[in-house]
Amino acid sequence: xxxxxxxxxxxxxxxxxxxxxxxxxxxxxxxxxxxxxxxxxxxxxxxxxxxxxxxxxxxxxxxxxxxxxxxxxxxxxxxxxxxxxxxxxxxxxxxxxxxxxxxxxxxxxxxxxxxxxxxxxxxxxxxxxxxxxxxxxxxxxxxxxxxxxxxxxxxxxxxxxxxxxxxxxxxxxxxxxxx
Amino acid sequence: xxxxxxxxxxxxxxxxxxxxxxxxxxxxxxxxxxxxxxxxxxxxxxxxxxxxxxxxxxxxxxxxxxxxxxxxxxxxxxxxxxxxxxxxxxxxxxxxxxxxxxxxxxxxxxxxxxxxxxxxxxxxxxxxxxxxxxxxxxxxxxxxxxxxxxxxxxxxxxxxxxxxxxxxxxxxxxxxxxxxxxxxxxxxxxxxxxxxxxxxxxxxxxxxxxxxxxxxxxxxxxxxxxxxxxxxxxxxxxxxxxxxxxxxxxxxxxxxxxxxxxxxxxxxxxxxxxxxxxxxxxxxxxxxxxxxxxxxxxxxxxxxxxxxxxxxxxxxxxxxxxxxxxxxxxxxxxxxxxxxxxxxxxxxxxxxxxx
Numbered sequence: 001x002x003x004x005x006x007x008x009x010x011x012x013x014x015x016x017x018x019x020x021x022x023x024x025x026x027x028x029x030x031x032x033x034x035x036x037x038x039x040x041x042x043x044x045x046x047x048x049x050x051x052x053x054x055x056x057x058x059x060x061x062x063x064x065x066x067x068x069x070x071x072x073x074x075x076x077x078x079x080x081x082x083x084x085x086x087x088x089x090x091x092x093x094x095x096x097x098x099x100x101x102x103x104x105x106x107x108x109x110x111x112x113x114x115x116x117x118x119x120x121x122x123x124x125x126x127x128x129x130x131x132x133x134x135x136x137x138x139x140x141x142x143x144x145x146x147x148x149x150x151x152x153x154x155x156x157x158x159x160x161x162x163x164x165x166x167x168x169x170x171x172x173x174x175x176x177x178x179x
Numbered sequence: 180x181x182x183x184x185x186x187x188x189x190x191x192x193x194x195x196x197x198x199x200x201x202x203x204x205x206x207x208x209x210x211x212x213x214x215x216x217x218x219x220x221x222x223x224x225x226x227x228x229x230x231x232x233x234x235x236x237x238x239x240x241x242x243x244x245x246x247x248x249x250x251x252x253x254x255x256x257x258x259x260x261x262x263x264x265x266x267x268x269x270x271x272x273x274x275x276x277x278x279x280x281x282x283x284x285x286x287x288x289x290x291x292x293x294x295x296x297x298x299x300x301x302x303x304x305x306x307x308x309x310x311x312x313x314x315x316x317x318x319x320x321x322x323x324x325x326x327x328x329x330x331x332x333x334x335x336x337x338x339x340x341x342x343x344x345x346x347x348x349x350x351x352x353x354x355x356x357x358x359x360x361x362x363x364x365x366x367x368x369x370x371x372x373x374x375x376x377x378x379x380x381x382x383x384x385x386x387x388x389x390x391x392x393x394x395x396x397x398x399x400x401x402x403x404x405x406x407x408x409x410x411x412x413x414x415x416x417x418x419x420x421x422x423x424x425x426x427x428x429x430x431x432x433x434x435x436x437x438x439x440x441x442x443x444x445x446x447x448x449x450x451x452x453x454x455x456x457x458x459x460x461x462x463x464x465x466x467x468x469x470x471x472x473x474x475x476x477x478x479x480x481x482x483x484x485x486x487x488x489x490x491x492x493x494x495x496x497x498x499x500x501x502x503x504x505x506x507x508x509x510x511x512x513x514x515x516x517x518x519x520x521x522x523x524x525x526x527x528x529x530x531x532x533x534x
Contacts, residue, residue, distance in 0.1 A: 010257075013284065017291045017496050036311075045323075069392075071382045073418035103392055104382035105418065127380060130323050132392025133307030139391055140384075 033138045034155025042067075042146040043134040047101070050110055050123040057124075057131075057146070063097045064172040065146040066165065069132055071103045072113035074140040076159040081117040083162040087169070088121040094173045095148075097122070103140065104129045147172050210268045214275065217259035220252040221282035221507065228289045228495045232353060235360045235492025236301070240293045249290040256283035274514035281506025288499035296358060296493020303366065303397055303488040305390030306334070312491070315359045316340060319489050326370040329395065330468065332485035336363045350487050360494035367427050368486035369396045369447050369468075373416045374478040381416045381477075396447075397486060398427050404448075407432055420454040421477060433465075441467045445483055451475040 042065075044058035057067060068084055070077035088098040098121040102110040107125055114123055126132065135144050138157050145154040145168045154168050227249060231240050239245050256279045262268065263276035297314060304310050307323040320337040328334050338346040338356065348354050348363040355361075371394050373381040383394045398410035402424075410427040426448040428436060433446050444467040451462040451474045459475040466472035468483035 013499075014287055014291075017288050017499055018295055071418070073382065104380060104394070106379040106381075108379055109418070128323075128325060129383065129392040129394055130307060133305055133323065133390055136308060136390070137392050138389070 033157050034136050034142050034144060035157070037136060037144070037152045037155045040152050042144065042150050042152050043131075044150075045126070045130045045134070047124040047126050047131075048107070050102070050107060050114060050125060055122065055124050057099065058150070060097045060099065061150050062148050063095050064148060064169055065097045065099055065144075066169055067099045067101060067131075067135075067144045067146060069101045069103055069126075069135065069137055069140060069142040069144075071105055071140055072109045077141045078113075078117070080141055080159040081119060083160070083165060085117065085119055085121065086162060087165045091169065091173060096169055096173055099124065101126050101131045103132045103137075143168075145169060145172070210262060210272070213255075213259045213262060214268060214272070216255050217275070217279050217282075220255040220259075220286070221279065223248070224252050224256070224282045224286035224289060225507075228285050228500060231289060231292055231492065232355060232360050232494055235299055235353070235362050235494070236364070236490050238299060240289070241296075241298055241493075242293075246290060246294055249286050249293065252286045253283050253290065256280070256286065271514040274510045276510070278507045278510025278514070281503040281508075281510060284499050284503035284506065285495065288495040288503070292358065292493040292495050297491070299490065299492040301364075301488050301490050303399055305385075305388065305393035305397065306395050306486060307393075308390050309339075310489075315356050315361075315491070317356060319361075321487075321489075324370075324395070324486065326372075326482035329368050329370040329484040329486060330482050332365055334487060336361075336487050336489050348487075348489070350485070355494045355497055358494055358496055360492050362490040362492075363487035364490050365485040366488045367398055367410060368484060369398075369412075369425065369427065370394055370482040370484075371396060371414065371425070372480040373423075374480075375419060376476050376478070378478070381418050384415050384417055385413070386415060387413065395486060396425050397488075398425075402426055405436060407435075415454070416477065417454075419476065421459075421475065422452050422454055422456070423474075423477070423479070424450040424452075426450075427483075428465075441465065444468065447472075447481045447483065449474045449477075449479055451477055 042057060044056045046054055046056045049055040057065065084098050100119065100121060100123040102123060102125050104127060110123060110125055135142060135155065141159055143156045143160055144152060147153050153172060227240065230237055260276040260279035260283065263272035263279065266273060268275060302310055302319060304321045306321055308321050310319045312319055317338050317340040320339055322334055322337060324334050333350060335347040335349040338348060338361065340346065346354055348361050350363050350365045353360055353362045371383060373383050375381060384391055385393050396412040396414065398412045400411050401408050402411040404426065409432065412425045413423065415422050427445065428448055429445045430443045433441055446465045446467045449464050449466065449472050452458050462475040464472040464474040466479060466481045468481065470481065472479045
C-alpha cells in the first residue's frame with residue numbers, strides 16, 4: 001500500500017512540474033510599432049525647443065497632445081504638415097497641443113522646414129532620437145496621441161489625413177476634463 | 180544486482196530499536212555500487228540544473244541525449260532510494276534515500292525544463308524599446324542610453340512584471356523568473372552620430388532594424404573580409420541619401436586589415452554608398468571609439484562599447500529545486516550525523532579506557 005502511495009505521489013509531482021512548463025508554451029509577441037503602446041504611460045525626455053529653451057512632452061501634461069515625429073527629408077512628413085497645422089489652428093482653443101518632434105536633425109534644418117511649411121505649433125529637437133526609439137517608430141512620420149493624464153491613447157505609423165487626426169483627438173477633447 | 184532477503188533481515192535485526200548498533204554503511208557489494216551510482220547521478224542532476232541556470236545559452240540541455248541522460252539519472256536515483264528506504268543500505272541509507280529522492284526531484288524538473296520549456300532564445304533590441312514576453316508574464320525594457328552608456332557597457336535590462344517589482348538584470352547576471360532564466364549578455368555596440376560636411380547633425384535610420392530610429396548599432400549580422408567573419412550592421416542618413424555599412428573590427432584583426440594607426444583599439448570600418456547603391460569617392464574609413472571618420476560627404480563619430488542582449492532559457496522549477504535541495508541537504512546531514520556521534524565514542528588506537 002505504501003509503495004502504491006509513493007508511486008502516486010511521484011506521478012503527481014511529475015505532472016505538476018510538467019504542467020508548470022506547459023503553461024509557458026506561448027511564444028513571445030514581437031509585434032512592434034507604435035500601435036502596441038496604447039494604454040501605456042507616455043515617456044518624456046528633455047529636448048531643446050526649436051524656438052529656444054528646453055522642453056519635453058511632460059510639459060504639456062493636462063492637455064490632449066498629438067505628438068508627431070518627423071524629419072525634414074521625409075516626404076510623407078512634408079505632405080502631412082499642412083494638416084497638422086490646420087488641426088492645431090482649429091483645436092488649440094479646446095486645449096489640443098500639437099507637438100512636432102524632429103528626429104536627429106540640426107536646428108537649422110528643422111527651422112528651415114518649419115518656416116517653409118508655416119508651422120506654428122511647438123517643435124522639439126530630439127537629437128538622440130530618443131522619442132523615436134521609445135515610441136517604437138518603425139518609420140516616419142509617427143503620430144502618438146496622449147490624453148490629459150499622460151497616457152498613450154493611440155500610436156500610428158505613417159501619415160494621417162485631417163479626418164484621421166480629428167477622429168483620434170475629438171473624442172478626447174469632448175470628454176469631461178480629467179485634469 | 181543481488182538482493183538478498185537474508186541481508187535485509189540481518190540489518191533489520193541490527194536496527195537501533197533492537198538495541199545494538201547497526202552497520203552505518205552497507206557492506207554488500209550491490210548496494211554499495213548502487214550508492215556510488217546514486218551519488219554520481221545526484222551530482223549529474225545538480226550539475227545539469229546548475230548549468231541550466233548559469234549557462235542558459237548552452238543548448239545541450241534541450242537535446243535528446245541530455246533528456247536520456249537525465250531519465251537515466253532519475254531511474255538510478257529512484258532505484259537506489261527504493262532499496263535504501265527498505266533498509267537495504269542500513270540506517271544511514273534510509274536518510275540517503277531522502278537525499279536520493281531530492282536529487283531525483285531536481286533531475287525531474289531539469290528534464291521537464293529541457294523537454295517542455297521553451298528553447299533558449301536571444302532577444303536583442305535597441306535602447307529604448309520594450310519587448311513583451313508573454314510566456315513569462317513580463318516585458319523586457321531595454322533602457323535608453325547615450326554614447327557614454329554604450330562606452331561604459333553597464334546598462335541593465337529591466338524586467339517589468341504585472342503587480343511585481345521591477346527586476347534589474349545587470350550585464351553578466353542571471354535571474355530566475357518563474358520557469359525561465361534570464362541572462363543579460365554584453366554584446367558589442369556602437370553609438371553613431373552623423374554630420375554633413377557643414378557640421379549639421381543628420382537623422383540616422385536603420386530600415387532593416389525593428390527600431391527604425393536608432394543611432395545604436397548592435398552588429399547582429401556578419402560579413403566576411405579577407406577570410407575573417409566580422410560583426411556588421413548598417414544604417415542610412417536619408418537627408419543626404421546615404422547608406423552606410425559598418426563593420427566592427429577588434430584590435431587584433433584590425434592589425435591585419437590595415438588599421439595599424441589605431442594600435443590596440445577596436446575600430447569600426449564604414450563604407451558609404453548613395454541610396455541607389457553606387458559607391459562614392461573616398462567612401463571607406465576607419466574610426467576608433469571617440470574618433471570621427473570622414474567618409475564621402477559624411478562625418479561619422481563613433482563610440483564603441485557594449486549593450487546587453489537578453490538570453491532567455493528554460494529553468495528548473497524553483498519550488499522543485501528548493502524542495503529537492505532541502506531533501507538532499509537534510510538526507511546527507513542526517514545520514515552523516517549518527518556516524519560522527521558513533522565515531523566519537525570509539526576509542527582511538529592505543530588509548531586506554533578509563534574505568
